Amino acid sequence: MAQIHELSVNLSNQIAAGEVIERPASVVKELLENAIDAKSTRIRIDFIDAGLKQIIVQDNGTGIPSDQIDLAFTRHATSKISNEHDLFNVGTLGFRGEALASIAAVSHVEILTNSGGASGTRAEFAAGVKKAQEEAAATKGTQITVKDLFYNTPARLKYLRSPRTEIMKIVDIVNRIALGYPDIALTLMNEGRVLLRTAGNGNLQQTVSSVYGRSIAEKMLPFKSSDNDFEVTGLISKPGLTRSTRNFISILLNGRYINNFQLATAVMDGYGTNLAAKHYPIAVIKIKVDPLLVDVNVHPTKKEVRLSKETELSRLITNAISSALLAKDVQADAIGNLTNTKEETRMDQLKFNLNKNVVETKRPDQAENTRDEVHETEPAAIESVAPSKYVDLNIPREDDRYLVTKTWPENVNQQVQLTPFSHSDLHEDVISTGDELLASSLPELSLVGQTNTYLIAVSGEDLYLIDQVAARRLLAFKKISREIAGQKINQQGLLTPMILEFGSLDFIQIKDQLEEIKQIGLFLEEFGQDTFILRSYPTWLEGDIEHSVRAILDSYLNVDQTDSANLIKRIASEQAQRIVPGKKKLSSAECGDLLTNLRQVNDPYHDAKGNVVIVRLRENDLRKMFKKDE
Numbered sequence: 001m002a003q004i005h006e007l008s009v010n011l012s013n014q015i016a017a018g019e020v021i022e023r024p025a026s027v028v029k030e031l032l033e034n035a036i037d038a039k040s041t042r043i044r045i046d047f048i049d050a051g052l053k054q055i056i057v058q059d060n061g062t063g064i065p066s067d068q069i070d071l072a073f074t075r076h077a078t079s080k081i082s083n084e085h086d087l088f089n090v091g092t093l094g095f096r097g098e099a100l101a102s103i104a105a106v107s108h109v110e111i112l113t114n115s116g117g118a119s120g121t122r123a124e125f126a127a128g129v130k131k132a133q134e135e136a137a138a139t140k141g142t143q144i145t146v147k148d149l150f151y152n153t154p155a156r157l158k159y160l161r162s163p164r165t166e167i168m169k170i171v172d173i174v175n176r177i178a179l180g181y182p183d184i185a186l187t188l189m190n191e192g193r194v195l196l197r198t199a200g201n202g203n204l205q206q207t208v209s210s211v212y213g214r215s216i217a218e219k220m221l222p223f224k225s226s227d228n229d230f231e232v233t234g235l236i237s238k239p240g241l242t243r244s245t246r247n248f249i250s251i252l253l254n255g256r257y258i259n260n261f262q263l264a265t266a267v268m269d270g271y272g273t274n275l276a277a278k279h280y281p282i283a284v285i286k287i288k289v290d291p292l293l294v295d296v297n298v299h300p301t302k303k304e305v306r307l308s309k310e311t312e313l314s315r316l317i318t319n320a321i322s323s324a325l326l327a328k329d330v331q332a333d334a335i336g337n338l339t340n341t342k343e344e345t346r347m348d349q350l351k352f353n354l355n356k357n358v359v360e361t362k363r364p365d366q367a368e369n370t371r372d373e374v375h376e377t378e379p380a381a382i383e384s385v386a387p388s389k390y391v392d393l394n395i396p397r398e399d400d401r402y403l404v405t406k407t408w409p410e411n412v413n414q415q416v417q418l419t420p421f422s423h424s425d426l427h428e429d430v431i432s433t434g435d436e437l438l439a440s441s442l443p444e445l446s447l448v449g450q451t452n453t454y455l456i457a458v459s460g461e462d463l464y465l466i467d468q469v470a471a472r473r474l475l476a477f478k479k480i481s482r483e484i485a486g487q488k489i490n491q492q493g494l495l496t497p498m499i500l501e502f503g504s505l506d507f508i509q510i511k512d513q514l515e516e517i518k519q520i521g522l523f524l525e526e527f528g529q530d531t532f533i534l535r536s537y538p539t540w541l542e543g544d545i546e547h548s549v550r551a552i553l554d555s556y557l558n559v560d561q562t563d564s565a566n567l568i569k570r571i572a573s574e575q576a577q578r579i580v581p582g583k584k585k586l587s588s589a590e591c592g593d594l595l596t597n598l599r600q601v602n603d604p605y606h607d608a609k610g611n612v613v614i615v616r617l618r619e620n621d622l623r624k625m626f627k628k629d630e
């Protein structure tokens with residue numbers, strides 16, 4: 001065996017980085033948390049190529065004095081705690097003194113900072129080693145540029161997901177942190193495109209509006225409660241507004257976004273029977289607690305914390321939410337004072353679109369400068385970032401070291417997944433015209449009566465019970481499926497085009513699936529910041545068109561794209577449910593039509609999910625029931 005020896009500082013920093021810096025989003029999280037700890041009120045994040053090529057975080061916080069820069073990049077050096085007591089009383093997001101050293105160990109880092117003096121400092125690090133330090137002009141605050149992430153640890157690159165997923169992870173963490181700090185004006189930019197911009201005026205509902213879009217913010221209810229140990233406040237979605245994953249529940253403990261299954265469950269418990277199975281609310285839950293009751297030193301990225309009195313806290317959250325949902329007067333729209341940050345952004349974007357070429361060919365810094373003409377409120381500290389800090393985007397992308405196809409083998413799968421949906425699966429459900437009567441297994445029926453729920457019909461000596469709501473939905477489902485599967489989906493023009501606004505994360509997911517969405521006849525066009533425009537809709541959509549379109553687009557969020565056929569079936573079945581809402585006494589003509597139409601579909605006995613629509617009691621069965629066999 002080789003001799004035991006101490007690892008070099010460099011190598012041990014790389015090992016430490018392995019725990020803290022997993023992916024580009026970890027860099028963004030650490031730098032953002034540092035900026036928050038430095039009491040910044042404005043923070044701007046820019047990234048290029050999913051953060052692998054470059055991440056810049058600028059803040060207007062305290063800055064770092066030039067004689068402390070080396071320390072800031074040294075492992076286990078921090079300004080945030082000094083003794084054991086502090087470790088169990090952490091009031092900042094950082095405390096380990098590891099993040100900068102870890103980031104610098106696996107990238108090229110440049111720092112420009114000023115802690116309040118006449119001039120500031122610029123320094124450069126490569127693979128953890130300082131390459132240069134000099135006096136430089138800078139306004140108060142810090143700007144850290146991380147380039148070529150993982151360039152010296154290529155094995156890391158192999159574990160990264162597709163660029164789209166990495167971008168979403170960045171957006172996700174910034175969104176969650178933004179929800180924790182409504183008083184900080186945060187901007188997240190990707191190659192000139194604004195992914196998030198919060199006002200920083202302390203209004204949580206406005207922050208939710210920036211993150212998830214105004215239509216969601218409008219449907220959020222405030223809640224508040226406290227006991228001797230905890231204070232919980234935040235916003236929760238009204239019962240009708242749900243999502244298909246828990247991801248929209250954000251829990252912030254003393255400003256730190258944490259993963260905590262028990263607390264997320266407590267949120268859902270607060271909804272009680274208001275929440276259907278597999279439906280999850282949107283919620284921002286802020287918990288204030290004495291830091292002594294929390295141990296944050298249990299997880300490398302501090303995502304999980306150890307919490308005393310977790311059960312009591314869960315109960316407090318559940319009760320607070322259930323009383324907020326009960327109090328009808330609380331539901332009064334608190335949205336009146338919500339100034340429309342997204343609307344403004346959209347207007348900006350529209351102004352840009354008037355001269356589209358300019359926007360598309362500008363480098364991010366230039367595009368941002370143009371934007372500043374509209375947003376005159378950008379403070380000097382942020383504007384003063386030298387454009388030269390950006391890498392030159394004119395360099396052909398083929399030269400990129402991290403050209404996506406070379407470093408992300410997963411990209412290949414992505415292309416496969418995006419292969420347009422084939423309608424063949426749907427056709428199985430729809431009988432081709434002409435053969436309907438032959439294929440039908442339902443004989444001609446005579447209606448003999450109806451209850452509130454069932455139609456009663458006979459054929460010869462057999463008795464049929466037809467669940468009328470299920471039957472109408474089944475017919476609507478078949479009709480919609482047939483239209484979607486058709487060669488051409490008929491369109492109905494909208495008098496006023498529909499403007500559909502989304503949170504950035506949802507927008508990206510939908511944008512990536514525009515081709516699939518076209519297959520069902522929805523032709524969405526991008527329309528500025530996080531917004532699509534719809535000028536016509538497929539005629540198979542009936543009822544409240546906007547509601548249906550939104551509900552359908554929701555089904556494209558967080559779904560496994562490999563199963564498009566099933567997704568379309570689900571969409572058709574949900575739409576059928578929407579347009580046939582519930583029980584209705586049918587006229588005898590309507591009953592007659594229903595029976596005739598049911599004869600024309602394949603297997604009218606079951607719906608798309610396999611639920612029973614028609615029960616047939618054969619004469620034989622009836623005989624047995626009446627024990628007439630003997």
Ligand SMILES: Nc1ncnc2c1ncn2[C@@H]1O[C@H](COP(=O)(O)OP(=O)(O)OP(=O)(O)O)[C@@H](O)[C@H]1O
Pocket residue numbers: 030034035037038059061062063064071072073077078079080093094095096097098099100101141142
């Ligand atoms: N944006 C910033 N503004 C001012 N000071 C900063 C900034 N970023 C880092 N620092 C200083 O550098 C030190 C080291 O930062 P680093 O992120 O490595 O450690 P930390 O935040 O103390 O702990 P952790 O590793 O848990 O994040 C910080 O303690 C802080 O004093």
Ligand SMILES: [Mg+2]
Pocket residue numbers: 030033034093094095099100
């Ligand atoms: Mg830190």
